Amino acid sequence: MPRQETTRDHAAWLRDDLMRGMPHFITTAWTPDQRLFDTEAIAEAWRKIGFRSVHILSKHETGPALYPARHRNDNLDRDFFGEQVDAYVRRDIRVSAYYCVGLDDWAGGMHPEWCVRDEHGQFADTTFWASPSWMCLSSPWRDFAIQELHEVAEYPISGFWLDILGLPVDPALCFCDHCARAYSDFAGAANLTNMRGSEGHWEFKMWSHKRFVEDARQVLRDHGRDPTVIFNGAGAPFFKRYAEPFDGSDSDSTECHNPVLMGAIGRLNRNSGNAFELLSCSEQSWVHTVLKPDTLVELEAFAAAAQGATYTVGFTVTPEGRFSPGNIDRMASINAKLEAQGEYLRGTTPIYDVGVVSSRDNREMREVIGNVWRWTDFMRQGHLLHNVLPGFHNLDAQRVVAIPAGIAIDSAARVALEAYVRGGGNLIVEAPTRHELGDGPYFLRDLLGLTFQGRSQSDWHYIEPADPILRRDGMTTDPILVPGPADAVQLDGAEQLGALIHEFVPHDLAHLIFLANPPHRDPPDQPGITLNRYGKGCVVFIAAQLSRRSPRDMTDPWAGTLAQNLATLLLDDRPAATIEAGARIELVANRQDGRIIIHLLNHAYSPTPALPAPDVRELQTAGIMPTSIHSRGVIDRTGPIAVSLDPEMLGMYPTSARLVPEGEDLALSTESNRQLFEVPGLGVHQTIVLE
Numbered sequence: 242m243p244r245q246e247t248t249r250d251h252a253a254w255l256r257d258d259l260m261r262g263m264p265h266f267i268t269t270a271w272t273p274d275q276r277l278f279d280t281e282a283i284a285e286a287w288r289k290i291g292f293r294s295v296h297i298l299s300k301h302e303t304g305p306a307l308y309p310a311r312h313r314n315d316n317l318d319r320d321f322f323g324e325q326v327d328a329y330v331r332r333d334i335r336v337s338a339y340y341c342v343g344l345d346d347w348a349g350g351m352h353p354e355w356c357v358r359d360e361h362g363q364f365a366d367t368t369f370w371a372s373p374s375w376m377c378l379s380s381p382w383r384d385f386a387i388q389e390l391h392e393v394a395e396y397p398i399s400g401f402w403l404d405i406l407g408l409p410v411d412p413a414l415c416f417c418d419h420c421a422r423a424y425s426d427f428a429g430a431a432n433l434t435n436m437r438g439s440e441g442h443w444e445f446k447m448w449s450h451k452r453f454v455e456d457a458r459q460v461l462r463d464h465g466r467d468p469t470v471i472f473n474g475a476g477a478p479f480f481k482r483y484a485e486p487f488d489g490s491d492s493d494s495t496e497c498h499n500p501v502l503m504g505a506i507g508r509l510n511r512n513s514g515n516a517f518e519l520l521s522c523s524e525q526s527w528v529h530t531v532l533k534p535d536t537l538v539e540l541e542a543f544a545a546a547a548q549g550a551t552y553t554v555g556f557t558v559t560p561e562g563r564f565s566p567g568n569i570d571r572m573a574s575i576n577a578k579l580e581a582q583g584e585y586l587r588g589t590t591p592i593y594d595v596g597v598v599s600s601r602d603n604r605e606m607r608e609v610i611g612n613v614w615r616w617t618d619f620m621r622q623g624h625l626l627h628n629v630l631p632g633f634h635n636l637d638a639q640r641v642v643a644i645p646a647g648i649a650i651d652s653a654a655r656v657a658l659e660a661y662v663r664g665g666g667n668l669i670v671e672a673p674t675r676h677e678l679g680d681g682p683y684f685l686r687d688l689l690g691l692t693f694q695g696r697s698q699s700d701w702h703y704i705e706p707a708d709p710i711l712r713r714d715g716m717t718t719d720p721i722l723v724p725g726p727a728d729a730v731q732l733d734g735a736e737q738l739g740a741l742i743h744e745f746v747p748h749d750l751a752h753l754i755f756l757a758n759p760p761h762r763d764p765p766d767q768p769g770i771t772l773n774r775y776g777k778g779c780v781v782f783i784a785a786q787l788s789r790r791s792p793r794d795m796t797d798p799w800a801g802t803l804a805q806n807l808a809t810l811l812l813d814d815r816p817a818a819t820i821e822a823g824a825r826i827e828l829v830a831n832r833q834d835g836r837i838i839i840h841l842l843n844h845a846y847s848p849t850p851a852l853p854a855p856d857v858r859e860l861q862t863a864g865i866m867p868t869s870i871h872s873r874g875v876i877d878r879t880g881p882i883a884v885s886l887d888p889e890m891l892g893m894y895p896t897s898a899r900l901v902p903e904g905e906d907l908a909l910s911t912e913s914n915r916q917l918f919e920v921p922g923l924g925v926h927q928t929i930v931l932e
């Protein structure tokens with residue numbers, strides 16, 4: 242991993258918290274009368290829930306400051322921040338100061354020349370944030386904000402939590418006069434306008450961001466505080482409209498708001514070895530008065546904790562200046578459940594069979610996230626122990642690595658992949674993948690054992706698996722339909738596991754002919770799935786893109802089933818652990834001091850069964866977001882769940898299986914090379930400890 246600073250003593254507490262609190266909006270319309278805000282009542286709520294740390298606002302998302310800021314004229318009559326720090330620290334609760342760097346309506350009003358601008362001098366579109374003022378980090382706002390952080394660090398805080406930090410990812414932003422000057426300083430002579438969207442422009446943005454983080458850290462040192470700086474979006478490869486490099490934060494910190502996404506981001510973050518938190522809210526969103534269901538909050542808490550994360554949960558202050566009493570009670574109960582399992586949740590390492598490659602570059606990830614999340618969904622829904630890899634790092638953590646369509650592969654990645662496969666690792670490569678010189682040979686041609694012959698531009702193709710293992714798990718006996726173009730390839734060392742068919746209209750798919758281009762009348766039987774042996778490992782190639790989304794996904798499980806069967810094939814049919822259960826049950830396995838800890842998470846309580854994919858927003862809004870439909874018959878149950886382990890693959894032969902915290906022992910049996918046991922029913926979540 243590029244990140245060198247994996248553990249920092251001053252941030253050890255970040256790793257230890259299973260749950261953390263984060264209140265929002267203690268003033269504004271929600272509490273029109275400031276006298277009602279009851280600092281002691283809220284401090285007691287934190288204590289009752291059992292939080293050991295909280296992130297609290299020193300300056301609102303859009304301003305104002307919640308302490309008496311020295312250089313503002315919109316201060317409130319009360320030092321909300323200082324009162325809280327005092328009340329919480331008195332109760333041994335650590336406080337990180339939330340400070341919104343990116344938005345500030347007061348500063349933007351007083352100094353519109355400090356705001357982010359496009360090339361025509363126009364303000365950026367900030368409707369997403371409901372704030373008109375996106376502050377530019379190259380402008381004097383930067384020094385103003387650092388000065389305010391000095392004021393905040395006079396309180397006994399344990400660090401900063403910075404929101405909306407950095408210059409915008411959008412290549413059309415920022416081109417203000419300050420950025421023009423700062424860029425010329427940074428790059429030496431080059432003109433920013435000429436550099437729009439270039440690598441140089443991006444590096445300038447990253448540099449501005451990192452410089453701010455380091456200066457904020459120095460502020461804390463200057464005041465004798467723990468130099469812990471966290472910024473929102475550290476470790477989050479998606480969505481946000483501002484630059485988010487992975488490095489520099491003492492904790493990765495990602496707004497998830499969805500337990501399925503927590504599993505994906507949690508896996509991604511675990512690769513760094515850094516502390517990380519996954520954020521959501523106890524209410525339905527950040528600024529909302531209606532609670533989420535208890536089951537959803539509990540699922541989020543365990544979805545985060547199963548990954549070794551801190552579940553950082555938002556609270557909205559009621560108009561009476563307190564928290565909802567019902568919310569306090571249920572959060573206390575959920576935190577108590579987490580703490581009761583604390584010894585099995587802290588200090589674990591994950592067990593993986595399959596890794597899905599994502600990108601460490603946010604610009605690229607925005608392009609390919611739909612494909613990455615689809616493969617992640619496939620693996621989760623197939624109950625494969627899966628990792629989400631930050632680029633091509635940590636390949637050796639699993640026996641199979643899937644490279645979704647469109648992921649950029651550079652020379653260093655190719656060297657790493659060749660070493661991985663030569664040593665016994667296995668790859669799944671999905672078309673389209675990188676070529677030499679535009680449309681030339683495959684960049685991975687040695688690994689693939691294929692010659693590229695061109696790209697078929699039909700709107701639809703069929704893949705017909707041949708190997709019997711690819712027909713398992715309820716797989717259809719018909720060829721499967723894959724939307725989009727496909728690669729024509731010739732075998733050059735690889736063997737064929739399945740065919741690519743340009744024209745195939747069986748009777749039950751006959752209606753689809755309306756959606757297909759006029760088919761080739763005499764289609765050749767081309768390779769659709771291939772396998773190449775390379776060193777001690779194997780490389781599977783799929784000529785059409787299984788991860789490509791289609792409105793038909795909600796009734797078409799076959800791409801997922803085929804992806805799962807390909808992974809199982811490359812695992813020699815020996816997954817380290819798997820379960821027999823419906824697609825909404827997620828399996829997590831961790832290792833810890835001679836133990837294996839299994840988590841079963843029931844996403845029947847999740848708001849969506851699949852990962853959000855911003856690139857198919859039109860599908861989402863049409864109500865046809867891909868679902869977790871599967872093909873294994875009627876087993877979508879929460880009754881007894883069969884768990885199957887391969888002790889050799891786990892490197893451990895458990896002699897006992899026990900439900901936690903219930904303590905009930907489960908009978909272990911052996912069948913050929915696998916150990917089996919049955920979990921009696923599943924509510925929201927179940928932990929099983931194997932020793």
Ligand SMILES: [Zn+2]
Pocket residue numbers: 356357358377378379380415416417418419420421
């Ligand atoms: Zn600017």
